[in-house]
Amino acid sequence: MSVKIIATSDLHIGRKVTGIEGGGPELSSRETWKKIVGHAIGNKIDVIALAGDIVDHNNRYFEAVAPLLSAFSQLKDKGIQVYLVAGNHDFDVLPRILQSNQFDNVHMLGANGTWEVKTFEKDNERIQFAGWSFPSQYYSKDPTESLDELKTEPSIPAIGLLHGEIGIQGSIYAPVSLSALQNSRIGTWIIGHIHKPDVWCENPYIFYPGSPLALNPKETGPHRPWLITVENGITGVPTPLFNSSIRFEKLGIDVSEAVTEDLFRMKATDAILKMNEKLRPHLGDVSRLVYDVELTGNHDDIGHLEAWAGTMAAATDHGIAGETIVSVRKVETSVKPSVGNLEALAVQSSPAGLLAQIILGINNNEDSPLVNDLLKDWKIKQNEIRLSDAYRPLRNQDATVEDPDFQGRQYLLKESIRLLGTLLQQNKK
Ligand SMILES: [Mn+2]
Known part of the structure; x- marks a missing residue:
């Protein structure tokens, strides 16, 4: 006999996919959760591990909690066990839901930031589930420091x-220290x-299953829940179940040779078709494929190129790949001007010369007073925007580590290239 386990995390029930227009109910974490539960019931899964x-x-408490409660109840009827730990988002909600104790099939492990183990048993197969739950929204210590309090049976x-x-x-x-996980008895x-999704180590197997639904355009690539099978005391390698109903991808298109709008259209369409064909075998269950396009290469008419790019982004439909609807969410232009010699231009004191100095300064990572001054201004302005009232709700969300110096330099580089391209184009006329 074997034990079948669905492994997943970061559903964020209550959220919908952001950053795109349109889309039906399948683009909500609530539907993904229902699909996982339906799969578990339909395929005789023994355990869901979260x-x-x-x-x-x-998000609104009730909207998020209702689907969880009804699923726990359905799973209980089928005898499917749920082992879970709380994260920084649900450190308070999960214990509150489970307090009522009406779901003896749902096991929250490691409440209040302690390690806990519970043993699952079916026929002759036994599995220990060990876990640690977030005690608060933030936690700056390494939970593995207290891992030795965990008593597992080898x-x-x-x-x-x-x-x-x-x-x-x-x-x-x-x-979390990777070596502590590697040296544990798990x-x-x-x-x-x-x-x-990411695998950090194969033995022991340490992995991020990732969010089963791609929640925004930054979450590119495949997203899916995983199946783990335990047979005769051997735990198998996780295999993917079904795909997220939406997939985001970045698509770079070199437009150096696209000197007319016709050529640009051909280049762009060709690049999309090629990428569609490449992804097609991996698009089962994916109803929407969304590209963020980046135009690259050298071009001497960036002004026109941006206008052409605009028509590409404005199109609502970019065909289908198999049964998946394809669209382009945005088109960014990171094209460099086809200027013969930035160095020669940089010695001039004209506006074009100054822009060339900025581009060279950033590209060569020089300590240029001109770049430093602009960067200082950019940071002040950017901070004013960040701290404005309009962005208050965003500040309360998980902040990813940002590097303002790097971001500022990239911004300056991009704008300088764009300005220089436009200036040189005007001089030609
Ligand atoms: Mn989290």
Whole structure:
């Protein structure tokens, strides 16, 4: 006999996919959760293992909690067990829901930031589920520091559930030491928090299953829940179940040779078709494929190029790949002007000369007073915008580590290239 386990994390029930227009109910975490539960019931799954951030903190409580309660009840009827830990988003909601104790099939592990193990048993197969739950919204210590308080039985396979950030020292979301996980007596670690699926180690198997629904355009590539099978005391390698109903991809198109609008259209269409064909075998269950296009290469008419790019982005439909509807969300122009010699231009004191100096200064990573002054101004302006009232709700969300110097330099580089292209084009006329 074998035990079948669905492993996933970061559903953020209550959220919908952001950054795109249109889309039906399939683009909500609530539907993804229902699909996972339906799959579990339809395929005789024994256990659902959830590594935190199941419920989204920023959303309406009842909207998020109702689907969780009805699923727990359905799973209870089918005898399907749920092992879960709380993440930084649901550290308070999950214990509150489970307090009532009406779901004896749902096991929250490691409440209040302690390690806990529970043993699952079916026929002759036994599995230990070990876990640690977020005690508060932020947690700056490494939860593995207290891992030795966990008493597991070495002869029984063990699966660990944890929410945190592997290898990010100083994280306020439970910085986790990889070596501590590797040296533990747990054979498979399911880690939540990072939405991009990622395998950190094969033996023991340490992985982020990732969010099963791509929640925004930054979450590119495949997203899906995973199946883990335990047979005769051996835990198998996780295999993907079904795909997220939406897939985001970045698509770079070199437009150096697209000197007319016709050529630009041909180039763009060709690039999309090629990418569609490449992805097609991986688009089962994907109803929408959304590209963020970046135009690259050298071009001497960036003004026109941007206008052509605008028509591409404005089109609502870019065909289909198999049964998947394809669209382009935005088109960015990162094209460099076809200027013969930036160095020669940079010695001039004209506006074009100054722009060439900025581009060279940033590209060559020079300590240029001109770039430094502009960067200082950019940071002040950017900070004013960031702290304005309009962005207050965003500030309360998880802040990713940003590098303002790098971002500022990239911004200056891009705008200088664009301005220089336009200036040189005007001079030609
Ligand atoms: Mn999280």
